[in-house]
Amino acid sequence: MRWSILLLTLVSLSGQAYDRITGEPFASRSEVLAQQGMAATSQPLATQVALDILKQGGNAVDAAIAANAMLGLVEPTGAGIGGDLFAIVWSAQDKKLFGLNASGRSPKSLKKEEFAKLGHAKIPTFGPLPVSVPGAVDGWFALHDKFGSLPMQTVLSPAIGYARQGFPVSELIAYYWQMNQDRIGHYPGFAETFLIEGKVPQKGDIFRNPHLAATYEKIATGGADAFYKGDIAHTIDAYIKEQGGYLSYSDLASHTSEWVEPVSTNYRGYDVWELPPNGQGIAALQILNIMENFDVEGMGFGSTDYIHTFVEAKKLAFADRAKFYADPAFNRIPVQQLISTDYGRKRAELINPGQAAKRVDVGINKGDTVYLTVADKQGNMVSLIQSNYRGMGSGMTPPGLGFILQNRGELFTLEQGHFNEYEPGKRPFHTIIPGFITKNNQPYASFGVMGGATQPQMHAQIVMNLVDFGMNLQEAGDAPRMLHSGSSSPVGAMMTSGGQVHLEHGVTPKVQRALLERGHTLQPAIGVYGGYQAIMYDAEQQVYVGASESRKDGQAAGY
Structure with missing residues (x-):
């Protein structure tokens, strides 16, 4: 399915230009x-x-x-x-x-x-x-x-x-x-x-x-x-x-x-790169490894099958996130196993195409930001x-310095024996993740999406928008997003109720009804879908392509 911006200018007999259609079926501006x-x-x-x-x-x-x-x-x-x-x-x-x-x-x-x-x-x-x-x-x-x-x-x-x-x-x-x-x-x-x-x-x-x-x-x-x-x-x-x-x-x-080595998975010919824990970037790779086992393009953007399958893949990835993502200086984290395609294939087999999971288990048994x-x-x-986490951070504002100290330590758990258990001198589980895509060992796109647990979900969606649905860089960020919340948290709580699915405006009532029939709980939400920025490199034309979040104040500009 190929999505493209329509550059139609309607001209009346008097020569007056009317509104430019900037997107279909959702509005988007030019790259x-x-x-x-x-x-x-x-x-x-x-x-x-x-x-x-x-x-x-x-x-x-x-x-x-x-x-x-x-x-x-x-x-x-x-x-x-x-x-x-x-x-x-x-x-x-x-x-x-x-x-x-x-x-x-x-x-x-x-x-x-x-x-x-x-x-x-x-x-x-x-x-x-x-x-x-x-x-x-x-x-x-x-x-x-x-x-x-x-x-x-x-x-x-x-x-x-x-x-x-x-x-x-x-x-x-x-x-x-x-x-x-x-x-x-x-x-x-x-x-x-x-x-x-x-x-x-x-x-x-x-x-x-x-x-x-x-x-x-x-x-x-x-x-x-x-x-x-x-x-x-x-x-x-x-x-x-x-x-x-x-x-x-x-x-x-x-x-x-x-300095750490970025880790990657190959999604349909594109190498998607994230940083290893203590951040949550590999959750995006886990989601993509699961989704690659399905005909995402054939499902169609915004379809019931696509949304259902993505939400179930996210649940599986976040179950591992809840257990394993922590400071590697204090734990042996099986990163390569978690992001392997074989593991993704096994996790994909757990998805029921007709029913939302109310609980998912770990597969291996061993807030506000700027981008x-x-x-x-x-x-x-x-x-x-x-x-700083949670907006402006902890509230601790040392005199005469002009900034507030972060409250990232909140993301530790006090649960005994947990990978992310609080310890002195330890880095907490982290939500902020930069993303990058290469193709044929050349830079393809630098991208990121802000917003807590939103980030790996949106990273995966951006990649699928570009690769499976043929969107351009701006459309990939402007397209209606979906977010699943209420499942496994980084502080040890496991999902027991199936969580909630939040859908941006643009998903049809028919699809929403079908998702309810499959057992999903839909809950409206405002301002939880993150903020996106990206730069793509067109090697053939030797041109940079910039895109910026239309939901916020962002700007892409070049010279």
Whole structure:
């Protein structure tokens, strides 16, 4: 089934142009095309900063760092240097992919027993206890040391300038800002940093963050040590102690990022790449390995058979996710077995084509984010994702620094013996995942989708939209999405009720009724389907193709 954009212009006798039909059967805008460079981020100002860096002679890594720094300013509701970072880099010179895990670890002085002593049956969502070491800044310098070309002062200069001069807040970010104020605005430091005269910024308000500008300047001149071993680290240490937390100067000073080998599966001739755990990227590969055993193209996009089969495949993959995905430094994780095609075939045999599973078992018995991608004229491509978790994070806002610390530690479980059981100095299960596709050992597409457990489900859907349904890069992201929730969680809970299926507008009532007849529970949901950015490389034409999430503020642009 081939989907294509209709470029029809209807002209009246007077020569007046009428509405352009931009998609069928759902609306989609054109892809962005350029030859020299391309950037796609979740906020237009960040996209423009990335292009500015490319035009100054920077490469894709320089531009990605600059855009990420900018997003920490203009979209603090999903990003910031208080959080973690993961990236996949295609190096044109090396003709291979490199993976970076820049996620932080739990405080070494916080023992598991402390949670029970403090009256917690699970790790709290907000406050000082779920705070882990923020890995983003070290991730920037790991990327820059290996691939960067411009000085870090040049790379961070645009974000520093905007932080001092201010920028107009968009409607969407203002909405999320208010949501975060309602849940973490009472913590010390939040109001001084993120409110304007005591109020949440509204659409069009000019927001300035001089504290973040000063922090960026220290990082630009002093490197990663300025963040992890200097005044910034001492400020974080003192603040967290005041709040009754455990993250310390020594935790920050001992932090390191890790270069890892990306892992892949081949889906109908396309190699789809993810990073191994402690992230959840291999869930997308597991879903694809199951789906490859079915005639997805023949089912048809949006059909009952397609949605049913995908949801059942997701349930099977997420059962393994619940058990195995954790810090590999503390566990022997059978990654290669989990992402093997043989295992996918065996799991596919468990799917009942006429009935939704209410419970699935493990096959092997042994929240808010920003995503961006950049490509340069040399052929380098970066797939980068970064987050504080649950919007703006823990609420812990150290004085005078301009950012909030993440609450990724919430994703540990206190269940005894679980792979993801809380331990000191351990990286928690992580939801944020960058994606990449190669074909014939050449770069094909850099892509990502934001939003917690949404991400591996949408990664798989994007790949199938491109490969099985013949959509272009923009259509693949704009197409109505499906999300299954309520099954196995990363903290040990197994699905016992079948969960809920959330369908975006565009799935017909006839299909919805048929899904109910097969035993699925349908539940409407708003804003749970993630945010998508992507860059594809057309090797034949030597052209970059950019696409950006139409559900949010994102922009793809090139030159």
